[in-house]
Amino acid sequence: MATSTENKIAVHQLIESRWSPRAFTNESVSEEQMETLFEAARWAPSAMNEQPWRFIYATKENREAFDKLFSCLVEGNSWAKNASALFITVAKKNYDFNGKLNSVALHDVGLATGNILLQATDMGLHVHLMGGYDAARAQVVLGIPEGFEPVAMGAVGYAGDPESLPEGLKTRELAPRQRKPLSELAFKGEWNQQ
Numbered sequence: 001m002a003t004s005t006e007n008k009i010a011v012h013q014l015i016e017s018r019w020s021p022r023a024f025t026n027e028s029v030s031e032e033q034m035e036t037l038f039e040a041a042r043w044a045p046s047a048m049n050e051q052p053w054r055f056i057y058a059t060k061e062n063r064e065a066f067d068k069l070f071s072c073l074v075e076g077n078s079w080a081k082n083a084s085a086l087f088i089t090v091a092k093k094n095y096d097f098n099g100k101l102n103s104v105a106l107h108d109v110g111l112a113t114g115n116i117l118l119q120a121t122d123m124g125l126h127v128h129l130m131g132g133y134d135a136a137r138a139q140v141v142l143g144i145p146e147g148f149e150p151v152a153m154g155a156v157g158y159a160g161d162p163e164s165l166p167e168g169l170k171t172r173e174l175a176p177r178q179r180k181p182l183s184e185l186a187f188k189g190e191w192n193q194q
Contacts, residue, residue, distance in 0.1 A: 008182075009182070014118050014121045014122055015118070017121055018117055018118065018121045019126055019159070019177070020126065020127065020128040020129065021126050021128060021159040021160065021162075021173065022079045022080075022128060022162075022165055022169050022172070022173050023079070023082070023159065023160035023161055023162045023163075023164050023165050023173055024082045024083045024084065024126075024155070024157035024158060024159065024160045025157065025158045025159070025160040025161075026082070026084075027084065027157070027158045028059065028060065028061065028084055029059055029084035029085045029125065029156055029157060029158075030059075031059065033123060033125065034057055034059065034085055034087075034156070036119060036123065037116045037119050037120055037123075037125075037127075037156070038055055038057075038116070039119075040115040040116055040118070040119035041053060041055065041112035041113065041115050041116050041119075042112075043115065044108065044111040044112035044114070044115045045108075045111060046104075046108040046111065046112075047102065047104045047107075047108060048095060048097065050092070050095055050096060050102060050105070050108065051108075051112075052091050052092040052093075052102055052105040052108050052109060053089060053090070053091065053092075053108065053109045053112040053113075054089075054090040054091075054092065054148060055087050055088070055089060055090065056069070056087065056088050056090065056142050056144075057069075057085055057086065057087035057088075058085065058086060058087075059084060059085040060083075060084055060085065066085075066086060068141050068142060069086040069087070069088060069142070069153070070086060071137070071141060072088070072133045072134050072137050072138040072141065072142070072153065073130065073132065073133050073134075073153060074132040074133060074134065076132050077130050077132045077133070077153075077155075079165060079169060080128070080130065080153075080155040082157070082160065082164075083128075083155035083156055083157040084156055084157035084158070085155070085156040085157065086153065086154065086155055086156070087153065087154045087156065088133075088138055088142065088150055088151075088152070088153045088154075089109050089112075089113055089150070089151040089152050089153075089154070090109075090144055090148050090149065090150055090151060091105040091106050091108075091109045091148065091149045091151050092105060092147065092148055093105060093147055093148065093149055094147060105149075106149075106151060109151050110151075113129065113151075113152070113154070116154070117129075120156065124158070125156060125157065125158065126156070126157065126158065126159050127154050127155065127156050128154065128155045129152050129153070129154045130152060130153045130154065130155065131152055131153075133150075133152075133153045135149075135150040138150045138153075162174050
């Protein structure tokens with residue numbers, strides 16, 4: 001696992017130890033484990049309790065479905081073929097109660113996905129989220145209906161040996177985790193104020 005930069009403020013251990021590897025072992029992730037991840041997502045907060053998140057997933061045991069999901073990824077994410085499971089997050093664009101645009105649907109899908117990441121970490125699993133995929137292809141090959149928008153994809157599994165990766169990816173895998181300083185991210189009262 002890549003080392004992290006030093007935390008100046010203590011956070012929960014699940015947050016600190018969450019990591020997005022590219023190297024995965026060939027150990028299987030069970031249907032029950034995947035259901036647990038999505039159960040964690042189900043309990044995320046959402047505007048008007050709309051719960052606009054949807055997930056399509058496949059474990060490697062269902063090779064045909066796994067390959068469909070994998071076919072949506074761009075070449076730079078070819079390492080994900082070694083993950084035990086793949087999933088895509090999808091947002092329902094409009095509210096059920098009035099049919100109007102849900103302007104925070106993507107935010108809420110992100111909250112649900114955050115729950116998946118923390119639940120996975122607690123279970124000894126790792127999730128690597130990816131924006132590098134073909135959303136239009138996903139819409140077609142995965143049968144995502146109108147009114148729903150693909151958001152991101154994720155690879156799930158157990159962290160593997162970085163030595164198994166091509167040199168460029170191995171270097172990225174072993175690099176220290178970095179985060180911008182809090183002073184660049186959180187402002188008091190108005191933009192850019194400390």
